[in-house]
Amino acid sequence: xxxxxxxxxxxxEIKDLHVSVNGEPIxxxxxxxxxxGEVHAIMGPNGSGKSTLxxxxxxxxxxxxxxxxxLYNGQDLLELDVNERALEGIFLAFQxxxxxxxxxxxxxxxxxxxxxxxxxxxxxxxxxxxxxxxQGKMESIEMDKxxxxxxxxxxxxxxxxxxxxxxxxxxxxxxLSILDETDSGLDIDALRIVADGVNQLKSEDRAFIVVTHYQxxxxxxxxxxxxxxxxxxxxxxxxxxxxxxLEAEGYDWIRETNSMTA
Amino acid sequence: MSDSMQTLEGHTQSEYKYGWSTELxxxxxxxxxxxxxxxxxxxxxxxxxxxxxWRLEAFRHWQQMExxxxxxxxxxxxxxxxxxxxxxxxxxxxxxEEADPELLEMFDKLGVPIEERKVLAGVAVDAVVDSVSVxxxxxxxxxxxxxxFSSFSEAVHSHPELVREYLGSVVPAKDNYFAAxxxxxxxxxxxxxxxxxxKCPMELSTYFRINAANTxxxxxxxxxxxxxxxxxxxxxxxxxxxxxxxxxxxxxxxxAKEDANVKYSTVQNxxxxxxxxxxxxxxxxxxxxxCAGDRSKISWTQVETGSAITWKYPSCILKGxxxxxxxxxxxxxxNHQQAxxxxxxIHLGKNTKSTxxxxxxxxxxxxxxxxxxxxxxxxxxxxxxFSQCDSLLMGDKCGAHTFPYLEVDNPGxxxxxxxxxxxxxxxQLFYCQQRGLSEEDAINMIVNGYCKEVFNExxxxxxxxxxxxxxxxxxxxxx
Numbered sequence: 001x002x003x004x005x006x007x008x009x010x011x012x013e014i015k016d017l018h019v020s021v022n023g024e025p026i027x028x029x030x031x032x033x034x035x036x037g038e039v040h041a042i043m044g045p046n047g048s049g050k051s052t053l054x055x056x057x058x059x060x061x062x063x064x065x066x067x068x069x070x071l072y073n074g075q076d077l078l079e080l081d082v083n084e085r086a087l088e089g090i091f092l093a094f095q096x097x098x099x100x101x102x103x104x105x106x107x108x109x110x111x112x113x114x115x116x117x118x119x120x121x122x123x124x125x126x127x128x129x130x131x132x133x134x135q136g137k138m139e140s141i142e143m144d145k146x147x148x149x150x151x152x153x154x155x156x157x158x159x160x161x162x163x164x165x166x167x168x169x170x171x172x173x174x175x176l177s178i179l180d181e182t183d184s185g186l187d188i189d190a191l192r193i194v195a196d197g198v199n200q201l202k203s204e205d206r207a208f209i210v211v212t213h214y215q216x217x218x219x220x221x222x223x224x225x226x227x228x229x230x231x232x233x234x235x236x237x238x239x240x241x242x243x244x245x246l247e248a249e250g251y252d253w254i255r256e257t258n259s260m261t262a
Numbered sequence: 263m264s265d266s267m268q269t270l271e272g273h274t275q276s277e278y279k280y281g282w283s284t285e286l287x288x289x290x291x292x293x294x295x296x297x298x299x300x301x302x303x304x305x306x307x308x309x310x311x312x313x314x315x316w317r318l319e320a321f322r323h324w325q326q327m328e329x330x331x332x333x334x335x336x337x338x339x340x341x342x343x344x345x346x347x348x349x350x351x352x353x354x355x356x357x358x359e360e361a362d363p364e365l366l367e368m369f370d371k372l373g374v375p376i377e378e379r380k381v382l383a384g385v386a387v388d389a390v391v392d393s394v395s396v397x398x399x400x401x402x403x404x405x406x407x408x409x410x411f412s413s414f415s416e417a418v419h420s421h422p423e424l425v426r427e428y429l430g431s432v433v434p435a436k437d438n439y440f441a442a443x444x445x446x447x448x449x450x451x452x453x454x455x456x457x458x459x460x461k462c463p464m465e466l467s468t469y470f471r472i473n474a475a476n477t478x479x480x481x482x483x484x485x486x487x488x489x490x491x492x493x494x495x496x497x498x499x500x501x502x503x504x505x506x507x508x509x510x511x512x513x514x515x516x517x518a519k520e521d522a523n524v525k526y527s528t529v530q531n532x533x534x535x536x537x538x539x540x541x542x543x544x545x546x547x548x549x550x551x552x553c554a555g556d557r558s559k560i561s562w563t564q565v566e567t568g569s570a571i572t573w574k575y576p577s578c579i580l581k582g583x584x585x586x587x588x589x590x591x592x593x594x595x596x597n598h599q600q601a602x603x604x605x606x607x608i609h610l611g612k613n614t615k616s617t618x619x620x621x622x623x624x625x626x627x628x629x630x631x632x633x634x635x636x637x638x639x640x641x642x643x644x645x646x647x648f649s650q651c652d653s654l655l656m657g658d659k660c661g662a663h664t665f666p667y668l669e670v671d672n673p674g675x676x677x678x679x680x681x682x683x684x685x686x687x688x689x690q691l692f693y694c695q696q697r698g699l700s701e702e703d704a705i706n707m708i709v710n711g712y713c714k715e716v717f718n719e720x721x722x723x724x725x726x727x728x729x730x731x732x733x734x735x736x737x738x739x740x741x
Contacts, residue, residue, distance in 0.1 A: 058692075059696075061688075081695075082696055083695040083697075083700050083701070083704075085696075086695065086696050086697055086698040087698045092696050094696075097693070098687065098689045098690050098693045100690055100694075100707070100711055101711060101712065102710070102711025102713070102714040102715075103707055103711035108694075108697075108707070111699060111707065112698050112699060115697075115698040115699055115703075151711070152711075172697070
């Protein structure tokens with residue numbers, strides 16, 4: 001009974017969300033429900049609010065929630081601090097991963113893995129276990145082990161940074177992964193590796209929100225749902241064929257539909 | 263001045279005439295600085311005539327000097343006649359429970375051992391405990407190697423010829439205003455002598471730092487490294503040091519002969535004043551080493567987190583050919599703290615090399631300045647310097663400043679200077695927090711990464727403490 005109940009509770013439930021940045025409204029009544037095991041793609045033209053959605057879910061301060069609600073596993077997500085959300089299993093793969101000079105990548109990975117383990121009531125991994133765990137994941141996403149010794153993202157190429165995001169995602173095994181235009185600026189090989197990372201992690205317990213401007217990533221990560229965001233609202237939802245239509249016809253028809261409804 | 267004060271002053275003044283030395287043990291000198299004060303301090307320590315003369319000469323010179331105003335710090339004028347220049351040890355507390363709860367909380371965070379806590383907080387420690395302490399044991403081991411390591415006052419009596427030869431040889435008594443003041447009234451400090459060819463087997467003062475807690479406001483340290491000797495010296499303590507004396511003017515001198523290698527590490531955590539900028543120590547220090555012999559090396563590493571005002575430029579005179587000077591510094595200012603710190607590298611010998619790595623961190627409403635001089639003399643063919651001065655700002659009410667001075671009199675010298683100023687990024691913090699780290703852990707990680715090059719130079723044990731200290735100093739400085 002209990003398991004069934006849990007499965008019926010959506011992992012994420014966003015209702016009529018209004019968000020502004022510096023007083024300017026960006027999201028204007030967005031609703032979205034994501035259940036475990038699902039992959040949702042969020043598409044839309046530049047400035048439609050895609051990244052805002054990703055950031056507000058992660059809890060970034062500049063994003064002011066004016067009204068609406070977000071439930072995560074049935075609890076009020078907006079009550080949680082940024083790091084609490086992360087510890088509860090929300091992961092954001094950044095569009096522009098930051099560089100932190102002097103902090104070694106391996107040290108950073110150890111800290112975040114153990115922080116999550118401690119939160120889950122698991123013992124911290126010792127140095128050897130840690131190394132095995134990290135190296136195993138690195139192999140699976142074809143990542144150069146030398147990147148462990150370097151400072152976090154410091155001087156990494158664009159592709160290496162994105163790969164490092166996918167590595168962190170694989171290591172933390174989040175319940176809800178949000179990929180914020182992870183595909184931007186990637187060549188086809190890197191794109192495949194990002195997609196592989198997601199596909200390897202897919203399971204009945206996990207969900208993904210893939211924010212992208214282009215359809216090409218969705219050839220590798222097959223979405224269950226595709227939503228089109230325009231002017232802060234979801235204006236169309238469908239399956240993967242909607243993404244194909246967007247690719248073929250562009251976003252103009254969405255804008256037209258939108259202005260007609262407005 | 264009140265009547266009672268006048269009476270007191272008259273009383274104590276008259277006592278000088280009648281022989282202070284016998285009575286002094288239990289006494290604290292009255293406020294004010296005159297020749298009699300200097301004589302009284304010297305007498306209290308039972309010093310030889312030559313040292314008294316040395317002090318008096320410094321004092322007379324100091325009277326003619328003006329307090330320097332060039333540092334980028336602001337403070338109300340110091341009334342030098344309103345300071346007590348010699349105080350008997352303070353009344354001891356009976357137990358740790360009587361100590362300031364804030365201090366005890368800090369000990370917890372730092373993980374200071376219980377016995378050390380007592381001494382630092384001023385609790386009377388059982389004499390038996392003290393006599394069997396590690397300190398005593400190690401001192402015996404050092405003596406077997408011919409190493410002299412003792413309080414300055416002790417050395418004046420046990421090794422007067424050494425003290426007399428080297429005292430003031432690197433920082434002359436008349437060097438600057440605060441050095442002259444120190445020379446006149448220094449209360450105590452440390453003396454260290456490493457004989458020829460001896461490698462000191464342990465970090466000096468790691469085991470002795472407790473003793474250093476009571477050396478007072480005018481500390482004087484002298485380190486002499488004979489040919490081919492090596493020593494690593496640690497000064498200070500990460501535990502917070504409270505002191506009622508507001509003005510601290512210390513002098514450190516290092517004399518390194520041929521092939522000698524001296525490493526001097528400092529962690530300074532004097533009381534910085536409260537959040538509103540009230541109180542706190544004025545830390546005006548002169549530290550200088552001379553690489554007198556060829557191929558000698560002096561390396562300064564400092565982590566400065568305390569004091570209301572820091573004014574300090576550990577320097578190297580690179581006189582011997584192929585000698586090396588290094589300066590690694592992390593200076594943290596928070597709330598209303600002010601720091602004007604840096605170094606001087608004076609290249610005189612051929613093929614001398616110096617490295618300067620300075621990391622300033624400013625938070626709150628503090629001001630943090632790097633001030634450094636690189637001077638290449640005419641004779642210093644092939645001299646090389648590399649300087650890197652980075653500033654990190656936390657918040658938008660603090661300031662970071664860099665004042666590099668360069669004087670090159672030899673065209674063959676190579677001097678490189680790099681400087682960066684960055685703000686602790688909201689982006690960096692958000693990134694770390696999004697991975698599950700708390701804000702504090704995130705700040706620690708970022709700041710420690712920034713200071714890594716300097717912490718790498720610290721002895722292991724000190725480095726770990728320094729990291730913790732940094733975290734505590736910056737607590738609540740973001741957000």
